[in-house]
Amino acid sequence: DSAYDRAARKIDLIEQDRATPGSRIWLTLEELNAYGSRVVAESVPQGVRDTKLELAPGRAIGSALVDFAKVRAVKGEPPNVLLAWLLSGERPVRAEARIESRGGQATVYVQQVTVSGMTASGSTLDFLIQQFLLPAYPTAKIGRPFPLKHGVDRLEIGSAGVNVVMAAQPPAR
16 A cells, blocks of 8 residues: 555545544554645646655644746636746745644644745734735635534644544534
């Protein structure tokens, strides 16, 4: 079995509401990287490559090489000439987030984003999230709690992987 196949089976178990209430489902860092790489490649076939996830207790760090002009074009939003010039070409991107979860809810706090060696954090990062990320992804929940689905109670994030802890009682249907 490949790392992607193992991750896909575990994620399907959760998403199809077949995980045993109160159980823990362990996703290794290798499995998460394999799964994430495949999902990114399928959803953004051009413009993102060399994705990598790193974990630390309660934190996730994602990195990739991104050509923002190609990503926008794939989404059907070709930038104007000036933006195309500014955005074209691959850029190393790294995003760091702290993740809290309990009681069937999670909150993601983006702590910093680095693009081509330039790091944004604090109020600058908040501005970029409000002006660029949320208009492009209006359902994203940054800094606000959101419900975990499929009976997941919490995520226990460590450097070697993530324990998906299922609620003791199955979700009401």
